[in-house]
Amino acid sequence: MRVAIIGATSAIAEATAQNFAEEGAELFLVARNAEKLAAVAADLRVRGAARVDELVIDVARHREIVEAAGDVDAVLIAHGSLPDQRTMEREIDAQIESFNLNATSVIALAGAFANVIGDGTIAVIGSVAGDRGRRSNYVYGAAKAAIHAYCDGLRGRVNVVLIKPGWVDTPMTRGMKKNPLFADARSVGRGIHDAILRKRGTVYLPGYWRWISLIVRMLPSRLVRF
C-alpha cells in the first residue's frame, strides 16, 4: 500500500503515518520544513515503512505534489493551521491567507488527486469547527466548512473519507486551555488509519463529537454566540 501524506509533520498526520508504517506501507511525505520532515521520515522507516519518500514544498503547489506522489492507494490531506481569531478580525488579508491555506489548497489537492486516484481513497481532515460557525473561531470554521461541502460532493466521484476531529492535544492547540474532551494525537491517528482502511465516509474523532456537534448544530442561532 502506498500512502501520500500532505502536512506530514503535523502531530495527527505523524501519528496516522506511524500506523501505516508499522504495517509496512510505502509512504510519500510532503511538508515545508526539511529538518522536521527528515526526523519524521527516519522514525517511520525504523517503525517498518517499506519505503519513505520526502518532498519539501509549499502545499499550494498541487500539480508538482500530485505528480511526485505517483501511484498512490490513499492520500491524507492533513495540513492546516489554527489562526488567531482576533488577529483575523483586524487583518482581512491574513484572513484570506488563512482561508487559502486551510481551504483553497486542500480543495486544489483533493480535486487534483481525484483525477488520478482511481479506486484509491482521498482522506481529508476537516473539523467539528466547520459544522457550525462560531464567534470564537469562524475564520477557521468557514475554511473547514468549505472542505466539508467539497468532500461531500466529491464523494460521488471517488472514495472520500472526511475526518472531523474535535479538540486534539497537538502543537496547533498548544495555546488553548485543556479540558477532559481533549484527545491525544496518537488515538486520533489510529482512528484516521482505521477510517482510511475501512473507507468510512465521515468520521468524528473521538466518536462522541458526533453527538456534541449534532447538539451544537441544532441550537437556535440566537443562542450560538460563543
Added chain:
Amino acid sequence: MSAHESWGRFIPSEPARVVAPDWTSEIPPLDTIGGSLLAYGRGRSYGDVCLNNGGTLLDTSHLARLRSFDRENGILECEAGATLDDILRVIVPAGWFLPVTPGTKFVTIGGCIANDIHGKNHHRAGTFGRWVLSFDLLRSDGSFHCSPTENRELFDATIGGLGLTGLITAATIQMRRVDSPFVLTEAIPFRSLEEFQRISDESDAHFEYTVAWIDSFGGRNAKGIFYRGNHTNAEGRAESRPTLHIPPVGVLSASVVRGFNAAYYLMSQDAKPRVQHYDPFFYPLDAIANWNVAYGKRGFLQYQCVVQSIDATAEILDRTARSQMASFLTVIKKFGDVASPGMMSFPRAGTTLCLDFAAKHKGLLPMLDGFDELVASAGGSVYPAKDARLSPTRFREFFPQWESFAQHIDPRFSSSFWRRVTS
C-alpha cells in the same frame, strides 16, 4: 493536559512551568528558560526524582522519535522520550529484545538512563547503563555527545545521575538477540527466605531472568513464588490483553492484600515450565494503566533496598509482618556483581527487596527510617528512583560519592529529590 506528578502520588508538587518541545531541533537554549530545570518523561518514578516543585519541567513526551535501527547488529538510536513500548514494537519482530527491562514498558529511554534501571536479569546483564553506547546531553553550557570514549566523565555521571547533569535528548542502545517473543518460565513455590536463597543460588547460573514474589505477612518465613525464565525459540500464543483503567478508590486494604496473597500463592503452585509471551512475563502490571491509584488519595510509598547480608532483609520482612501494614507487591531478587559505569548507580551485589505501602498508615515513615538504619549498618543502599522520604544523612551514607557526582551537575538543573537529600 496530564498532571506532572510522580507514580507514588505521595509528594504534592507543582512545577512553575512546563516546557514541552515538539522537536529536538526546537528545544530552546536552556539558559533562556527561567527557573531550575529538570527533565520529565512519563512520571513513572515513584518519589520525587522526577519532580521539580516550583521549578521548570522539560517534558520530553513529544521527543519520542526513533532515529535508526541496525537490524544486523541490534543497535537502536532514538530520542530520549521514546518509551520501551515504542522500541519493543520495532525490535521484537526483528529478533531483538531490550538488554535490560524494568517491570513496565511505559518508561522513557531518558528515564532508563537517568535512573540506571535494572531488571530480572541483573545477575547476568547488570544495569541498563551497561548497554548504553552513547547519548546526546544538552546542558546550559553546550551540548555533548557522551560515550565510554567521549566525554567519559559526563557519561558516567549521567547514567544513574537522576536527570541532574543536563537534558538527555537522544541515545543509542545495544539490544540483545532473541529467537522469538516468548520466554520459557517456571514458577516455584517456596516457604522461607532460606529456601528462596537456595533456589536463587541454583537458578542464577541457568536462568537469565529470576525474581520472586513473597507474602509480606509472613516475615522471614514467608511463602513466596520464585519466577525464572529464559528466552526461547518455542512457539507460544500471544495473548491480546486489553488495558484496564481503574477508578481512583483505595482498595488495597490489609485484608484485601492478605486474601490476595493467599489466593495468589495457591494459584501459582504449578511448577511445570510454560511458554509465555514476553508481555505478561515482564509487564504484568501494564495491563492496568493506572494501578497506582489503587492506594487511594494519599498515594503510596515504595521502599527498595539492597544489602549484602540476608539478615537485614529478614529483619525488614519480620518488621513488615509485625506492622500489619500490607505491602501489596513484595519483590525480592539477588543482584549480581556486574559493575555499572554509572557513578550514582544503585544496584550492587546482594539481595534487593522491594515493598510498597499505602501512605495512609500511621507509623509508616518511622518504620521506614528504621529500615534505613538496618540497611546502613549492613552497608547497603536505597533506590532513589523509588524514594520519597530518605533523610539527607542516610542519603549521604548510601551514596558517599555524592560530592564528586555533584561536580557534574548542570548548575541550572535541580529536582525536588536533590534539594531534599542535600538540604
